[in-house]
Amino acid sequence: MNLADPVTEAAPARSRAAIRLPWPALLGSLASDDAQALDAMAQSRSVAEGAQVFSRGEPSQHLIALVDGQAACGWSQPARGLAAERIVHGPAWLLLARPFADNRHGCDAVAQTRLQLAELPVEPLRALLLRRPMLALRFVDALAREVGWLGERMHELMHKDAGARLAAWLCTQLQGRHAQDVLRLAERKRDIASQLGMTPETLSRMMRNLSERGLIAVSGYTVRVLDPGGLQGLAGV
Amino acid sequence: MNLADPVTEAAPARSRAAIRLPWPALLGSLASDDAQALDAMAQSRSVAEGAQVFSRGEPSQHLIALVDGQAACGWSQPARGLAAERIVHGPAWLLLARPFADNRHGCDAVAQTRLQLAELPVEPLRALLLRRPMLALRFVDALAREVGWLGERMHELMHKDAGARLAAWLCTQLQGRHAQDVLRLAERKRDIASQLGMTPETLSRMMRNLSERGLIAVSGYTVRVLDPGGLQGLAGV
DNA sequence: CGCAACATTGAGGGCCCTCAAGAGGTGTGG
DNA sequence: CCACACCTCTTGAGGGCCCTCAATGTTGCG
Numbered sequence: 001m002n003l004a005d006p007v008t009e010a011a012p013a014r015s016r017a018a019i020r021l022p023w024p025a026l027l028g029s030l031a032s033d034d035a036q037a038l039d040a041m042a043q044s045r046s047v048a049e050g051a052q053v054f055s056r057g058e059p060s061q062h063l064i065a066l067v068d069g070q071a072a073c074g075w076s077q078p079a080r081g082l083a084a085e086r087i088v089h090g091p092a093w094l095l096l097a098r099p100f101a102d103n104r105h106g107c108d109a110v111a112q113t114r115l116q117l118a119e120l121p122v123e124p125l126r127a128l129l130l131r132r133p134m135l136a137l138r139f140v141d142a143l144a145r146e147v148g149w150l151g152e153r154m155h156e157l158m159h160k161d162a163g164a165r166l167a168a169w170l171c172t173q174l175q176g177r178h179a180q181d182v183l184r185l186a187e188r189k190r191d192i193a194s195q196l197g198m199t200p201e202t203l204s205r206m207m208r209n210l211s212e213r214g215l216i217a218v219s220g221y222t223v224r225v226l227d228p229g230g231l232q233g234l235a236g237v
Numbered sequence: 238m239n240l241a242d243p244v245t246e247a248a249p250a251r252s253r254a255a256i257r258l259p260w261p262a263l264l265g266s267l268a269s270d271d272a273q274a275l276d277a278m279a280q281s282r283s284v285a286e287g288a289q290v291f292s293r294g295e296p297s298q299h300l301i302a303l304v305d306g307q308a309a310c311g312w313s314q315p316a317r318g319l320a321a322e323r324i325v326h327g328p329a330w331l332l333l334a335r336p337f338a339d340n341r342h343g344c345d346a347v348a349q350t351r352l353q354l355a356e357l358p359v360e361p362l363r364a365l366l367l368r369r370p371m372l373a374l375r376f377v378d379a380l381a382r383e384v385g386w387l388g389e390r391m392h393e394l395m396h397k398d399a400g401a402r403l404a405a406w407l408c409t410q411l412q413g414r415h416a417q418d419v420l421r422l423a424e425r426k427r428d429i430a431s432q433l434g435m436t437p438e439t440l441s442r443m444m445r446n447l448s449e450r451g452l453i454a455v456s457g458y459t460v461r462v463l464d465p466g467g468l469q470g471l472a473g474v
Numbered sequence: 475c476g477c478a479a480c481a482t483t484g485a486g487g488g489c490c491c492t493c494a495a496g497a498g499g500t501g502t503g504g
Numbered sequence: 505c506c507a508c509a510c511c512t513c514t515t516g517a518g519g520g521c522c523c524t525c526a527a528t529g530t531t532g533c534g
Contacts, residue, residue, distance in 0.1 A: 100381035
């Protein structure tokens with residue numbers, strides 16, 4: 001990939017992707033010709049750390065796959081920074097549903113590290129899906145997973161207090177690491193707090209609370225889970 | 238439609254749908270052969286008022302379209318009734334994403350009026366979508382709209398206080414009725430409150446608050462919007 | 475009428491936000 | 505090397521929003 005440097009380049013740099021993109025992580029296992037068709041359509045783009053990926057209200061005509069890096073989605077407010085509602089670690093979809101449903105972005109996205117993106121223009125993609133129904137089903141599944149995840153988070157925001165939300169979040173983080181009880185936080189604590197719908201101060205207090213109860217042991221960005229069952233219990237309410 | 242009475246019938250009554258189902262409201266405009274294919278696959282089912290439609294943890298193998306009636310989705314807790322996270326008025330999808338993503342229901346659903354349902358078994362539907370890619374695209378769009386709607390609600394829960402959420406809800410209700418300023422609430426106020434993530438008491442106080450500010454005039458289940466602009470302003474924060 | 479369900483209103487309190495100050499870490503420049 | 509700025513996290517104090525509990529008013533129904 002031969003990409004212009006977006007720090008010095010005003011216009012966003014886009015080019016054909018020469019490499020194979022991580023479709024399995026994005027859409028599940030694909031037939032090789034389906035993957036090739038997507039590869040051929042994808043436009044590669046690089047975004048510098050701290051740069052805006054897209055902004056609320058802008059036209060939204062590309063699906064965006066985050067190939068590598070870490071990005072935050074949320075609403076940036078003047079003099080407040082960006083309130084992250086969602087942190088995305090590549091490889092994952094940074095923007096999946098919005099281009100299908102609406103033609104405007106509904107939130108802001110900022111690069112927290114340097115990003116490698118792959119963008120799929122939605123109209124050509126629609127045409128491709130008409131020719132390749134198996135691929136369309138993969139997008140249906142990916143969207144359905146997104147719906148399930150959002151519904152889960154909404155339920156937690158409505159019915160669980162800050163301690164329970166943190167406990168639940170720690171449990172899901174533990175799911176990823178198989179058979180490990182030590183978590184290394186990949187995001188700033190203020191971003192974790194923001195995702196969980198609380199302030200950094202409250203997150204700090206909740207962490208201390210869980211420590212004092214003997215459920216976890218915190219040291220900087222390392223969290224050691226001492227009592228997974230107890231955490232599950234707290235998260236369950 | 239000749240349906241058994243689910244009040245006296247233990248097993249859920251299912252039968253082939255003899256009528257044309259309201260696909261335009263569910264999926265947008267469809268080619269007539271696509272609509273016929275869905276009609277042929279749909280199983281009609283009737284649910285009595287107050288009855289459970291499905292329960293958390295049960296296998297979830299059918300998409301469920303609510304043809305007519307009103308249903309509530311949420312978590313029912315013993316001795317507390319069902320905390321409605323979402324009220325669905327037919328015609329609309331009662332269950333769209335879950336069968337694609339997961340094979341278990343993630344919440345409870347209860348009929349608030351007598352319901353007419355149309356159920357689509359997900360595996361045959363998948364096979365149908367492989368043969369009819371235009372139909373698959375319609376499901377992609379429907380799922381994408383659901384994602385957008387959930388994201389919007391999550392944002393409001395995280396960043397808006399109770400008054401702003403109520404104002405925003407009233408504004409969206411006004412969108413439906415075109416050029417009318419009188420709303421007739423179709424749901425119990427406790428269910429409205431529950432959807433908005435607040436208690437009935439708080440909803441009552443917020444209604445009074447908006448009345449005292451001269452933004453709305455409330456009389457029972459009738460709400461007259463006096464100052465749409467003011468409501469928008471309150472909702473916007 | 476009596477009963478049941480719902481909505482309203484008030485009192486009290488808890489959760490969590492806001493504001494402010496301090497500690498620790500990191501990069502820059504003198 | 506240190507001073508300084510800057511960022512983040514932490515901790516405390518105070519207060520506001522909203523939940524909980526309880527009582528009352530209203531509506532619909534047998």
